[in-house]
Amino acid sequence: MVEVIEWVNPGEDEIIWRYPNEVIKWGAQLIVHEYEVAVFMRDGKIYDVLGPxxxxxxxxxxxxxxKLVGGSNSPFKATIIFVSMKQFQGRYGGETQTRELAPVKYYGVYWFKVAD
Known part of the structure; x- marks a missing residue:
């Protein structure tokens, strides 16, 4: 049976997700959805990135x-991190007061996305 690696049903505010199994088989099917990339890491280093x-x-x-695993066709160990490349909305705000004890409230939104 062919292993399928996929980020299923990401939440609206989820930016990254780590695939839970670190033992990967050659020949597995990796499904990367639109607006995602899959990053392959091992020992804290990024080795390969695959797009949609x-x-x-x-x-x-x-x-x-x-090259790192030495050309073996057996399963290899790697961490797969899925990164959403969508645009996300953040919010900020707070309140304070002036020296004259007048309340001041501030709030707003900002937009961000992962670029690299």
Whole structure:
């Protein structure tokens, strides 16, 4: 049976998600949805990044990771982090008072997204 790696039903405010299994098999199907990227990490270093699409994990699309594991076709260990590239809304606000004890409230919104 072919392993399928996918971020299913991300929440509206979720920016990143870590795939829970670190043992990955060559030939697994990686599904990266529109507005996402999948980042392959090992030992705290980023080795490969795959964009939107359906990818069969092979030595051709993960060349740096393949060199690290020594060319073995057996399962390898890596962390897969999915990153949403959508635009997100943040909110800020607070309240204070002036020296004359007049209350001052401030609030607003800002937009951000992961660029790199």
């Amino acid at each position: 699409g359906r990818h069969t994990l092979t030595t051709q699309n993960l060349p740096l990771l393949y």
